[in-house]
Amino acid sequence: MREDLVYLDRLATLVGRLGLDTDTTPTMAVxxxxxxxxxxxxxxxxxxxxxxxxxxxxxxxxxLDQPTHGIGIPLSCRSVxxxxxxxxxxxxxxxxxxLALDEVMSAHLLDAPSGGVVVVKLSHLVADxxxxxxxxxxxxxxxxxxxxEPTVYALDRRRSVDLYARPSxxxxxxxxxxxxxxxxxCGARGRGEVRTLDVRVPERHSxxxxxxxxxxxxxxxxxxxxxxxxxxxxxxxxxxxxxFAQVKQVKVSAGATEPLIATRRARARIEALGRFxxxxxxxxxxxxxxxxxxxxxLSATSFYRTNTTVxxxxxxxxxxxxxxxxxxxxxxxxxxxxxxxxxxxxFLDAPEAxxxxxxxxxxxx
Numbered sequence: 001m002r003e004d005l006v007y008l009d010r011l012a013t014l015v016g017r018l019g020l021d022t023d024t025t026p027t028m029a030v031x032x033x034x035x036x037x038x039x040x041x042x043x044x045x046x047x048x049x050x051x052x053x054x055x056x057x058x059x060x061x062x063x064l065d066q067p068t069h070g071i072g073i074p075l076s077c078r079s080v081x082x083x084x085x086x087x088x089x090x091x092x093x094x095x096x097x098x099l100a101l102d103e104v105m106s107a108h109l110l111d112a113p114s115g116g117v118v119v120v121k122l123s124h125l126v127a128d129x130x131x132x133x134x135x136x137x138x139x140x141x142x143x144x145x146x147x148x149e150p151t152v153y154a155l156d157r158r159r160s161v162d163l164y165a166r167p168s169x170x171x172x173x174x175x176x177x178x179x180x181x182x183x184x185x186c187g188a189r190g191r192g193e194v195r196t197l198d199v200r201v202p203e204r205h206s207x208x209x210x211x212x213x214x215x216x217x218x219x220x221x222x223x224x225x226x227x228x229x230x231x232x233x234x235x236x237x238x239x240x241x242x243x244f245a246q247v248k249q250v251k252v253s254a255g256a257t258e259p260l261i262a263t264r265r266a267r268a269r270i271e272a273l274g275r276f277x278x279x280x281x282x283x284x285x286x287x288x289x290x291x292x293x294x295x296x297x298l299s300a301t302s303f304y305r306t307n308t309t310v311x312x313x314x315x316x317x318x319x320x321x322x323x324x325x326x327x328x329x330x331x332x333x334x335x336x337x338x339x340x341x342x343x344x345x346x347f348l349d350a351p352e353a354x355x356x357x358x359x360x361x362x363x364x365x
């Protein structure tokens with residue numbers, strides 16, 4: 001890893017050590033009809049040359065500071081006599097095909113006489129969710145035979161170095177967070193099994209208003225005062241290819257007189273402090289761990305639901321996570337979006353999770 005990309009190095013080490021591939025790697029899964037099988041196989045076989053033409057391999061080679069020829073693009077096409085439920089098959093492929101550190105993209109196809117599925121992954125070291133959404137849209141065009149020349153993935157190297165070379169605002173963030181709230185229920189340490197529920201959210205919500213709703217919905221479980229984490233790509237970096245997300249941490253309170261206004265102000269103060277991501281402050285992480293502070297996350301992301309006349313998006317999810325409660329919000333393909341509630345089964349039981357989902361829908365309506 002390049003020495004000037006310290007945070008990415010820490011992120012890659014954490015993902016590898018804890019086996020968080022399904023939790024962090026952008027993944028797209030699609031199904032296709034039997035009539036498209038030959039086209040799909042041809043598209044997967046061409047993906048390696050397509051990836052190199054798009055210079056995605058060069059982007060990862062630069063991040064890792066190694067030769068481009070060492071970057072892998074694993075591909076596979078297999079046939080079976082009978083396909084299980086396509087979504088289950090895609091889920092199994094997602095979990096059984098982790099992307100190695102030096103692999104920039106992978107595609108795995110499994111088909112049967114009844115149809116098939118393709119699961120595609122992209123390295124999280126070179127792309128955030130919005131970048132991956134654009135890349136996957138082009139991959140779908142390649143698979144269904146409508147692709148033009150690939151868009152060159154011009155990783156913004158100068159911005160990457162500039163971002164990670166800036167001093168961390170860790171000390172200021174620790175001061176801003178102040179005394180940690182004592183949670184009514186402690187977090188469940190380590191990785192654990194997670195389950196997923198779908199939640200309906202009206203179109204009118206902003207990120208801050210949804211965070212305020214989430215805080216209020218969780219208050220019966222953890223108490224009014226909470227620490228939430230959320231990935232944020234600075235506005236000036238959003239249109240530049242590369243991983244620029246910073247995981248912010250903010251203290252919010254369901255007991256505030258004006259919860260939404262208080263949440264907006266708390267976010268504004270944290271984000272104004274400068275470059276900071278969760279991995280920048282080991283001392284803060286240690287404090288949160290010792291206090292057994294629940295890991296609560298709200299993430300504006302993408303579920304990579306590119307739909308074409310040939311391909312149908314499939315739902316796949318993480319089954320293990322460090323987070324006790326995580327809300328994943330995707331507004332990339334519809335105004336009101338889709339919200340997924342993921343919860344660690346050692347933190348909430350199924351009835352509690354259903355109650356939480358109902359409160360989220362009620363408070364958001």
